[in-house]
Amino acid sequence: xxxxxxxxxxxxxxxxxxxxxxxxxxxxxxxxxxxxxxxxxxxxxxxxxxxxxxxxxxxxxxxxxxxxxxxxxxxxxxxxxxxxxxxxxxxxxxxxxxxxxxxxxxxxxxxxxxxxxxxxxxxxxxxxxxxxxxxxxxxxxxxxxxxxxxxxxxxxxxxxxxxxxxxxxxxxxxxxxxxxxxxxxxxxxxxxxxxxxxxxxxxxxxxxxxxxxxxxxxxxxxxxxxxxxxxxxxxxxxxxxxxxxxxxxxxxxxxxxxxxxxxxxxxxxxxxxxxxxxxxxxxxxxxxxxxxxxxxxxxxxxxxxxxxxxxxxxxxxxxxxxxxxxxxxxxxxxxxxxxxxxxxxxxxxxxxxxxxxxxxxxxxxxxxxxxxxxxxxxxxxxxxxxxxxxxxxxxxxxxxxxxxxxxxxxxxxxxxxxxxxxxxxxxxxxxxxxxxxxxxxxxxxxxxxxxxxxxxxxxxxxxxxxxxxxxxxxxxxxxxxxxxxxxxxxxxxxxxxxxxxxxxxxxxxxxxxxxxxxxxxxxxxxxxxxxxxxxxxxxxxxxxxxxxxxxxxxxxxxxxxxxxxxxxxxxxxxxxxxxxxxxxxxxxxxxxxxxxxxxxxxxxxxxxxxxxxxxxx
Amino acid sequence: xxxxxxxxxxxxxxxxxxxxxxxxxxxxxxxxxxxxxxxxxxxxxxxxxxxxxxxxxxxxxxxxxxxxxxxxxxxxxxxxxxxxxxxxxxxxxxxxxxxxxxxxxxxxxxxxxxxxxxxxxxxxxxxxxxxxxxxxxxxxxxxxxxxxxxxxxxxx
Numbered sequence: 173x174x175x176x177x178x179x180x181x182x183x184x185x186x187x188x189x190x191x192x193x194x195x196x197x198x199x200x201x202x203x204x205x206x207x208x209x210x211x212x213x214x215x216x217x218x219x220x221x222x223x224x225x226x227x228x229x230x231x232x233x234x235x236x237x238x239x240x241x242x243x244x245x246x247x248x249x250x251x252x253x254x255x256x257x258x259x260x261x262x263x264x265x266x267x268x269x270x271x272x273x274x275x276x277x278x279x280x281x282x283x284x285x286x287x288x289x290x291x292x293x294x295x296x297x298x299x300x301x302x303x304x305x306x307x308x309x310x311x312x313x314x315x316x317x318x319x320x321x322x323x324x325x326x327x328x329x330x331x332x333x334x335x336x337x338x339x340x341x342x343x344x345x346x347x348x349x350x351x352x353x354x355x356x357x358x359x360x361x362x363x364x365x366x367x368x369x370x371x372x373x374x375x376x377x378x379x380x381x382x383x384x385x386x387x388x389x390x391x392x393x394x395x396x397x398x399x400x401x402x403x404x405x406x407x408x409x410x411x412x413x414x415x416x417x418x419x420x421x422x423x424x425x426x427x428x429x430x431x432x433x434x435x436x437x438x439x440x441x442x443x444x445x446x447x448x449x450x451x452x453x454x455x456x457x458x459x460x461x462x463x464x465x466x467x468x469x470x471x472x473x474x475x476x477x478x479x480x481x482x483x484x485x486x487x488x489x490x491x492x493x494x495x496x497x498x499x500x501x502x503x504x505x506x507x508x509x510x511x512x513x514x515x516x517x518x519x520x521x522x523x524x525x526x527x528x529x530x531x532x533x534x535x536x537x538x539x540x541x542x543x544x545x546x547x548x549x550x551x552x553x554x555x556x557x558x559x560x561x562x563x564x565x566x567x568x569x570x571x572x573x574x575x576x577x578x579x580x581x582x583x584x585x586x587x588x589x590x591x592x593x594x595x596x597x598x599x600x601x602x603x604x605x606x607x608x609x610x611x612x613x614x615x616x617x618x619x620x621x622x623x624x625x626x627x628x629x630x631x632x633x634x635x636x637x638x639x640x641x642x643x644x645x646x647x648x649x650x651x652x653x654x655x656x657x658x659x660x661x662x663x664x665x666x667x668x669x670x671x672x673x674x675x676x677x678x679x680x681x682x683x684x685x686x687x688x689x690x691x692x693x694x695x696x697x698x699x700x701x702x703x704x705x706x707x708x709x710x711x712x713x714x715x716x717x718x719x720x721x722x723x724x725x726x727x728x729x730x731x732x733x734x735x736x737x738x739x740x741x742x743x744x745x746x747x748x749x750x751x752x753x754x755x756x757x758x759x760x761x762x763x764x765x766x767x768x769x770x771x772x773x774x775x776x777x778x779x780x781x782x783x784x785x786x787x788x789x
Numbered sequence: 790x791x792x793x794x795x796x797x798x799x800x801x802x803x804x805x806x807x808x809x810x811x812x813x814x815x816x817x818x819x820x821x822x823x824x825x826x827x828x829x830x831x832x833x834x835x836x837x838x839x840x841x842x843x844x845x846x847x848x849x850x851x852x853x854x855x856x857x858x859x860x861x862x863x864x865x866x867x868x869x870x871x872x873x874x875x876x877x878x879x880x881x882x883x884x885x886x887x888x889x890x891x892x893x894x895x896x897x898x899x900x901x902x903x904x905x906x907x908x909x910x911x912x913x914x915x916x917x918x919x920x921x922x923x924x925x926x927x928x929x930x931x932x933x934x935x936x937x938x939x940x941x942x943x944x945x
Contacts, residue, residue, distance in 0.1 A: 180816075187812065191805055198797040206793060210802040216809070350805040354812060361813035365820070486827070488820035 173483060174319040176491045181315075181498065185335035188351040192343030195350070202538045203514050204273065205346025208444040213353040215452025218439060220356025221507050222252055223461045224500035225430035226568065229310040231465070232497070235473040239384040239392030240724050241415035246465035247696050247728065248424025250735035253453040254688070255575065256431040257739070257748040260440035260449060262582035264751050265671050267441040270663060270761040275437035276519045279574075282581045282663060283589040284656055284764035291596060293516055295570055296434040300512025300545055302564035304505040305552035308332050309560055311501030312553070318479065318494045326554040332498075333550035336506040341542045345442065348510045355503040359496055360460050366482070366492045367468040374481050379474035380721065393722035394704045395420065404624030406611070414629055421696040422626075422634030429568035429633060432578060435511030450749015458736040466732050470725065472496075505549065508567075513545040514538065524773055525781070562608050569607060569633035573599035576644040585664040588654055591647035599640030607632040662761055670755050673746050684746065688738055695731035703727025806851055807863070814844035831895045838899030842906055849910055867907075875900055 200206050234242040263278055272278035276292030279285070312328035323331070340348050371378045386392040389412070396412030405414065415423070430436060440449070472493070475481055483490035517538055522529065529537060552560045576595050580587030604610035607625055614621060626632065674680070693699045708723040709716055719726065743749030773781070818840040825833030852858055859867075878896045881888045911920035 187808065191801075191808075194801050194804070198801055199793045200798060201793075206798070210806075212806055213802070350802070353805065354809040357809045358813040358816070361817060365817045486820060486824045488816075488823055492816070492820065 173487060173490065174322050176487060177315060177318050177494060178323075180491055180495060181331075181335070184355075184499070184502075185338070187354070188335070188339040188347075189342065191350050192339035192347040195343035195347035200344065200346045202344030202535055203518055204442045205344060205349065207273070207442050209346060209349050209439070209442050211444055211446040211448025211451075213349050214439055214443040215448045215456055216353040216356040217349050217503075217507070218256070218436065218452050219456035219461055220352060220359060220500075220503050221436065222249060222427060222430050222457050223356075223359065223464055224307075224504040225433070225507070226426050227307055227310060227504070228500040229307075229314065229497050232469065232473055235384065235469055236476065237386065238390055238413045238415060239386045240470065240722055240728070241391060241393075241395050241413050241420070243466060243470055244395065244415060244420045244696065244700065244724075244728060245423035245426070246462070246469070247420070247732060247735065248427035249461040249465065250458050250695075250732065250739055251424055251692075252427030252431040253457040253739045254742055255428040256436065256440070256457070257449065257453050257742045259432065259578040259582045260437065261748050261751055262667065262671070263437055263441055263578075264443065264445075264449075265667065265756075266581065266663060268753070268756045269666055269759050271758075272761075273441060274515055274518050275434050275441070276515065278437075278441070279577055279581060280765065281761060281763040282660060283577070283592060284659060285589050285593065286765050287593055288577065288589075288596075289519060292434055292574075293520060295567065295574070296512040296515040298563065298567040298570065299433055299435060299508040300516070301509075301548050302552060302560045302562075303567040304509040304512075304564075305329075305549045305560040306557070306564035307501050307508075308505045308549060309553040309557040311498045314494055314497045318490075329553040330550045332502060332505070333546050333553065336502060336509070337542065337546035340506065340510045340546070341539050344538065345510065345514055348506060349439065352503050352507055355499050359500050359503070360464065362492045362496045362499075363464045363468050366489060366496060367471040369486070369489045369492075370475065370478060370482060371471050373485055374475065374478075376475070376481075379470045382474065383722065384470060384474045385476060393724050395701055395724065398698045398701050400629045402627070402629055403622060404606070404627040404629075406624035407622075408624070410629050414626065416629045417696070417698050417700045418634075419626065419629040419631065420700065421692070422631035424696050425572050425631065425633040425637060426568045428575065429571035432574045433508070433567070433571045434515050435508050437578075438511050438515055445751040445753035447750045449751065450743030450747075453743050453749055454736065454740045458732075458739045462732045462736065466728050509545050509549050510542065513541050517541045525777055527772055562612065565607060566603065566609055569603040569631070569636055570600060572633045573603065573636050573640050575637065576641055580660075581663075585657075585660050586652035587644060587648055588651040588660075589656060590651050590654070591644045594647045595640040595644035598643045599636035601636075602639045603632045603636035606630075606635045656764065659761075659764055662759065666757070666759050670757060673748060680745075684738075684741060691731065691734055691738055695735055700727070700731075703731075803851070803855055803857060806855075807848060810847045810851060811844055814840050814847075818844075825895075826892065829891050831892065834892060834895040834899065838895075838902060841903060845903070845906060845910075871900070871903065 231242075231246070263272075263275070266272045266278050266282070270281070272281055276289045276296070279292060280289035308329050309325075311332065312325045315323050315328040315332075316325050339351055343350075371380065384392050391412040394412070395415065395417055396410065397416045399416050399418045400410045402408045402410045402414075410416070410419075443449070472478060479490050479493050482493055521537055521541065522534065526533070526537060573596055576587060577592040580592060605614065605621075606623070606627060611621060611624065627635075694702070703724045703726075705723055707717060707719055707726045772778075818837040821833050821837035821840060825831070825835075825837060848859075878893070878900065881896075882893055908920070911923065914920075915923070
């Protein structure tokens with residue numbers, strides 16, 4: 173098995189380097205891949221990141237521990253696809269018509285806020301360093317186990333990081349996306365092949381015959397209630413499992429976090445025009461992603477020692493299982509590390525730290541930044557896995573808090589700068605103090621809090637978003653017609669003139685939102701509790717139906733299919749999934765928070781640099 | 790993008806897409822083939838050939854969507870791999886005890902199916918005459934002006 177694992181990972185690394193070398197020979201810019209990443213690559217990469225971005229190893233571990241209730245949050249793929257459609261097309265348009273070429277620049281210029289630029293940069297760093305390190309750190313034990321300890325955890329992390337760094341530094345953003353697209357296809361194919369092989373060939377009980385084995389006291393194929401009055405993880409144990417319906421819907425928000433992460437927004441902004449956003453959202457994110465995480469994961473989680481069982485029958489099948497986890501980790505880590513670094517370089521280094529760099533100097537700056545980022549990822553993943561998990565765990569819930577700001581940019585012109593910033597402050601604080609970092613810091617420095625992680629079985633992302641949205645709505649009431657409204661209107665007037673969404677008015681809009689809310693209530697919200705017995709003990713029938721599979725699984729599949737149809741509606745009927753380069757008309761939208769004229773470094777940065785480079789007189 | 794060869798970039802994008810089709814399929818086909826050889830199951834071998842056929846179909850779809858054709862390198866690699874596989878089957882028949890009885894027919898039928906799929910593709914893509922002319926190198930040895938007439942093939 174050791175030779176197989178090393179050979180397979182070596183071949184994938186060689187392929188990545190080969191594509192990177194071809195990209196470099198074509199002379200494509202490192203930082204944005206030319207701004208016209210092919211649609212097919214963007215949609216496969218986006219779908220792969222949606223599946224792998226929440227941490228596939230963590231997801232598999234949770235399903236093995238909690239059963240079908242932990243599968244249910246994967247319904248969030250539909251939410252993530254919807255969120256992506258709502259904001260990504262308009263971001264693409266803003267990049268083309270107003271030159272807002274990266275997510276921080278788009279929010280910063282639209283709202284006229286330096287604060288939002290800093291928030292976006294902080295998020296990019298959170299994703300690029302601790303979250304990427306946490307994901308790589310989760311894949312390393314799989315390699316160690318598969319090689320029988322020949323490759324230790326730390327060397328595995330360093331090896332993975334090094335072979336992710338090489339293609340990024342040689343080929344930049346475009347090469348990275350092309351390689352990630354292949355990794356996404358590979359994950360999808362291996363998911364299907366390994367699941368089918370395991371269920372069809374392996375002896376013993378699988379998911380269909382025996383369900384997912386869980387510890388006593390855990391409901392393996394039922395949701396443990398709508399909500400539980402639990403103080404939270406670390407303080408009190410929830411009865412039957414932590415994934416109540418509110419736990420499910422709040423955890424599902426993490427997929428929205430992936431869709432709104434700086435890297436995904438940057439990918440959307442640098443993709444070529446076409447229908448790829450819609451196709452990717454419907455068929456790959458909601459469709460293929462749902463098949464993988466809702467239909468196939470239970471088959472993989474049902475056998476506690478699946479790798480060894482597969483290795484005894486067919487070593488290549490066992491290798492396939494290892495590759496699913498490792499390639500998914502590589503994909504997510506490379507995506508977040510590369511995109512985060514490029515965003516930081518583009519938004520901070522080029523305009524403010526080293527303005528006026530020659531193209532050659534810019535390439536060197538990108539390469540140095542990538543080297544530093546991947547060294548940081550490897551160091552954190554190898555030597556500080558707990559710190560990576562604690563800090564990285566904030567990345568997705570924090571990204572969810574961008575929702576009001578991005579919806580404001582894309583759709584709702586009355587959401588003001590002060591509303592967004594006030595909402596973000598509340599949202600980020602609530603996330604911090606309902607997740608590990610805030611609790612550890614506060615309880616270590618001051619006193620014990622009465623709640624733990626996920627109080628009332630509600631994930632930190634939802635606590636933050638609820639307060640965030642409430643504050644945004646409240647503040648917007650008073651500031652919607654503020655002095656900066658005219659600045660925001662310029663972008664929205666252009667959207668309305670040439671990029672109108674056909675169903676944002678009248679009955680179509682009402683039907684779309686009503687159906688989406690009803691779907692969310694039944695698919696993931698409190699209504700999902702009906703799925704526990706809806707198909708095994710049908711109401712009014714007074715009898716038990718023998719399905720052969722858990723009722724909850726049927727409920728999940730049914731509402732996943734309905735959700736995918738809703739995504740199709742948004743993508744194609746509402747045309748949020750297609751972009752047209754021919755309709756682009758450039759407008760002038762200066763940043764009110766930055767002085768006009770050529771970019772120059774702030775004095776304190778310039779002075780600091782001068783000391784280092786000995787240019788001070 | 791100044792200094793960027795758009796033609797080269799387009800070829801790179803297509804090449805990456807083709808690789809994204811073939812690499813995962815090749816892995817699955819190899820696993821199925823290996824399991825078929827080890828377990829003696831004919832259906833596993835058939836599954837591996839079906840995977841290769843599916844990848845070939847996906848490659849054809851890529852060509853259709855992008856408006857391209859198989860590159861000379863792809864054709865050469867395909868022919869080389871096919872010849873290698875055929876040679877491996879022949880050597881296995883001669884050198885591996887029991888192969889002829891258990892797996893020969895599936896392997897041979899699989900190779901024939903691959904060849905048939907390629908021929909079918911060429912006939913559909915180019916028509917019977919043009920498909921045949923792709924192999925008709927004898928006719929190129931002594932070209933006459935009449936052979937360029939449209940009703941006699943019209944080759945350039």
